[in-house]
Amino acid sequence: MTYESLLIDAENKGLRVKEKKLKYNLKGLYKNSKILIDKSIETNVERKCILVEEIGHHETSFGNIIDDNDINNRKQELRARRWGNERLVKLKDFINAYNNGVRNKYELAEYLEVTDEFLAETINHYKRKYGTYYELDNYLIYFEPNLGILKLI
Template identity: 50%
Template sequence: MRYEQLLISSEPNIKIKEKNLEYGFKGIYRNGKIFIDKKIPTASEKTCILAEELGHHYTTVGNIIDQSKIENRKQELKARRWAVKRLIRVEDFINAFDAGIKNRAELADFLEVTEEFIELAIKHFQGIYGVSHTIGNYTIFFSPLWVYKNIE
């Protein structure tokens, strides 16, 4: 899903604005407002950041900037999982395989996300399915990521 599509599909009561952020923040969510750093260089990275900040809107409560607290790290993980669910389906790995995608850089381009987000998605699906997941004639292995097609 592209950045613009996320903007359009967001709830009207969520205000989203691009601005120069300080202290290395790429995105911030607070009280129904999302700020995305203007300096993010790619649409793919903006998409991932926006999805995560939307995840904060739907899943987190309060100020969780202090990641030394376990409760805050848990809320951060919830927001990231929400973002993965919004941007990537496990079947997308099969679609990429069928399209001839050979490595993570190509996969990230194919799915219009960052390689870091691909890694997050793999860990997410591995947490759900374990080592592998079979859909029809395909088996997706998560560590390392590869897709096997059973031809009968």
């Protein structure tokens, strides 16, 4: 999924997306069906990772969650991030990458067109959700100690 296709998806959900210089080191912001992406972000890969989380807020959050001292706000932030993780990186993508010769996390981030940070968060999300490994289509996807794929016979 590209940044452009994600923009179309946002538009289809009735969201308006605008790039604008943001303050306070914010990279993205969602409010009332409007998404702002920091204009200073240099790559579409990073824009895509920010945009998917902001769409996740539209899909999963409610109210003003700016105050990150509030535990409920942090939970909503995490829920939106996890939604975005699963939206951009499916478990099957790990298997496809393996079958296409991808052998390390840097190659994987490039293959999936996500940032290294987004990939690390996604792997941690799946590890929390499924534990050490997950079996899918005759493959074991290991999340710990490092991401790995094992084809079952």
